[in-house]
Amino acid sequence: MDFSPFILSFKLASLTALILFTVSLPLAWYLSQTKSKMKPLLEAVTALPIVLPPSVLGFYILWAFSANSPLGTFFEETFGIQLVFSFTGLVVASCFYSLPFMVQPLQSGFESLNKNMLEASYIAGKSKLQTIIFVALPNMKPALTTAIIITFAHTVGEFGVVLMVGGSIPNETKVASVAIYEMVEMMDYSMAHIYSALMIGLSFLILLTVYIFNARHNKRFGV
């Protein structure tokens, strides 16, 4: 049995979660603290991937990445990277697709913190960065795990965007969901069953881990 689609899926999901965490942390912090009138606008843009059909997102990303677009040309000429039908392209596309799943739990995590606690840290002479690292993040561990794990799981579960941007190149862009689609198309139902059952099992385990962790944390801190 060929496990490479699964390995590819998990590699893609891990990279996406890592990149999105770095990008979303400042964004989520800004959204949680700002009183700017621009906030609803930014929030709406961030949430767009939730409501858009993956085909719409996939179409625009494909269009932006293509060798005929300025972005595609830039990447091709500067880094020698082809974004369409490549693993790099999949990572970038996944980052757009899964952005709200990282930003929203982090933002609500930051918002649920006691404002006075953050102010107490500023009064103690700590900068914003120190406050985020030593006070904010350690006090919102359930939000942190939720954000990271859900982003990871959501990326593993994506299909439409991946198919449009990546196609189905073995060991490059053929992730588990795409592989299952192909098996069904080729009427190889026994393999489709095995792959699908594996997906259900893994996804369930991931979600169960998150909920057990959060329940323990809440119990310990009396929430």
Next chain:
Amino acid sequence: MIDINITKSLHGVESDMNLHVNLHIKEGEFVALSGKSGSGKTTLLRVLAGLEDAKGEVRVGDDVWLDGKGSLAVQQREIGFVFQDYALFENMSVLENLLFVRKDKTLAKKLLEMTELYALKERYPNTLSGGQKQRVSICRALMKKPEILLLDEPLSALDPKMRTKLQQELLTLHKEFKTTTIMVSHDPSEIYRLASRVVVLENGQIINDGTPKEVLLKTQGTQKFSFEGELLALKKVDVIFVAVVAIGQQIVEVVLSQQEVQNLQVGDRVTLSTKAFAPTIV
């Protein structure tokens, strides 16, 4: 010496108002800020701390904290702040809460011993009682050896017994560190016990400023004693009336004549005083 001269427009619950405060505070003074809720007390503290912006000037000794040109960042101000809801760092133990402010183990030990908390130094905030939490919060505020200690209704969430105990500790700490202190408080007995000066705010303006005795004592002229309270009920008993008045934590009954009752309504703020009376205190 602290010079405060600030203005700030506030959007209150009922109407917008202008906070305008001109105040000079001597070094080592213990000032109580009093007044109805929404009068601007907390905002004044937050402006002093640098947590909120305002127009005007704040000078502490030779340092300028706020003037027309700019405002010193909250991190740079030599202040300690005690919040009503304690605001402890939940992810740190009692000792870590103190050391996070300054890595000074000797001072942390001294403060914790003074407040009888040293035995609890490894405990986490969510395992402490309200009174213990607030003592940790006060210790944490003093770790910076601040020039000004700001207390925002620090004891109002505690029961009366714990309040009295913490008042005593605040007094001890104030004597030891001689930190200039500004405390928001509604409790006259607390103010009387702790403060050397009371400033009363109303609608953003200072309406009274003096010693606790001058500001808080309500007796005038030849009155032997005088209490302020709220009229809870009026009952007619034969030819007289009995009024039930809440004074502080206590309820008292007073006998009134028909004449006296005429202008009274349940819910009124009333002053209860007498002249020809010799109460005995046992």
